[in-house]
Ligand SMILES: Nc1ncnc2c1ncn2[C@@H]1O[C@H](COP(=O)(O)OP(=O)(O)OP(=O)(O)O)[C@@H](O)[C@H]1O
Ligand SMILES: Nc1ncnc2c1ncn2[C@@H]1O[C@H](COP(=O)(O)OP(=O)(O)OP(=O)(O)O)[C@@H](O)[C@H]1O
Ligand SMILES: [Mg+2]
């Protein structure tokens with residue numbers, strides 16, 4: 001579902017402070033694979049996830065999503081590809097603060113279909129139930145706790161049953177019990193709907209429960225281990 | 228250093244959606260104590276920390292900081308009390324994105340003294356070194372990774388050597404090794420400078436290494452345990 005070959009990313013290209021943060025990444029993520037991305041703070045995990053999620057462009061190298069090579073695609077085509085296949089959970093959730101939890105979870109569907117449908121609402125309510133937020137649907141995002149916001153972001157990423165779920169530290173603000181519930185939900189989407197998952201996590205217990213672990217150190221793949 | 232008696236907090240007071248989230252909290256935090264605040268997502272930990280940090284007012288009950296009863300104080304007096312005694316690390320760092328790491332760490336001192344001093348800069352540079360961010364001082368906050376931003380927020384909270392450090396999930400975005408370094412830094416401030424610490428954490432390993440653990444469940448103190 002994801003193929004990276006020789007992927008590089010630099011910031012400040014063409015300025016005196018140009019810095020390369022990813023130094024040639026080769027990764028293949030199979031359809032339906034459940035994989036952890038681990039590594040020290042600052043090693044490049046969020047940067048890598050943003051590239052795979054088509055939120056930023058690589059500086060060089062090849063990136064294919066669901067069989068489509070992305071290098072030659074224009075912004076419009078990337079947006080379509082992203083909307084069709086990818087669900088993204090950001091490290092700092094990026095919810096719309098003035099909208100409710102339910103509206104935030106329904107947003108990808110509203111954007112894609114142009115309207116809020118009854119089906120989309122039913123799916124969204126069910127997801128909010130499954131992340132433990134029943135009763136909080138009508139709270140505005142800025143009235144929720146940190147971990148509740150993170151869970152709304154997770155529900156939003158799952159709302160279109162994407163082929164590829166990219167989650168950037170989805171349990172960092174959750175207690176152990178709630179984190180386990182969230183992990184089980186992602187596993188269920190993986191096993192029952194075939195969604196591939198790439199989960200950035202600092203929690204070694206959760207990483208151990210994935211099918212494979214890719215370790216990033218200083219912008220390079222340092223180690224890959226399978227269960 | 229902190230005394231809470233019968234503390235209550237409600238949101239939406241006077242509206243149809245009025246909700247009490249803290250239901251009468253009694254806590255005494257001794258001078259120089261190193262204490263963990265644990266509990267499920269949504270249980271009220273950030274709300275409690277915001278009240279102790281004088282960022283919000285309780286709905287009822289008594290709160291004293293460094294011997295001063297806060298109930299009768301005006302905003303101006305609370306701001307002075309907070310600036311003098313409290314260092315706060317927010318759950319979602321709240322750095323100034325357009326300012327550099329160094330400027331963010333120096334900000335409390337610049338605000339208090341009206342100017343940037345050489346002493347403040349030296350202290351801030353040393354703190355950035357000690358949270359592992361040497362070499363990143365001149366990056367803007369929005370050019371840093373999630374865990375790097377969290378560490379800048381920690382350095383900022385320590386920059387005035389406050390009598391009371393309030394840290395809301397300071398290691399949620401850090402790998403285990405970096406989290407241990409940060410915890411050791413807080414312990415050092417506690418032991419060598421006598422700073423009291425109240426640390427909200429979801430990490431049971433770190434909570435176990437504090438002098439005392441206060442557990443919040445559904446807005447009440449459910450359990451207190453000492454080492
Ligand atoms: N402005 C608000 N209006 C209504 N309810 C609120 C508001 N702010 C917080 N709450 C509610 O108060 C409760 C406690 O929130 P708080 O942020 O203190 O939780 P927490 O223990 O820090 O959780 P987490 O571990 O997820 O960060 C939550 O159920 C939340 O939805
Ligand atoms: N816009 C930018 N300009 C310059 N450097 C940047 C920029 N964005 C990120 N970086 C640098 O790229 C490196 C990798 O950042 P990234 O956010 O991918 O790390 P990470 O592995 O996700 O870290 P964490 O675990 O702390 O979230 C960091 O050293 C960071 O300072
Ligand atoms: Mg990151």
Ligand SMILES: [Mg+2]
Pocket residue numbers: 145146147272273274318395
């Ligand atoms: Mg919180």
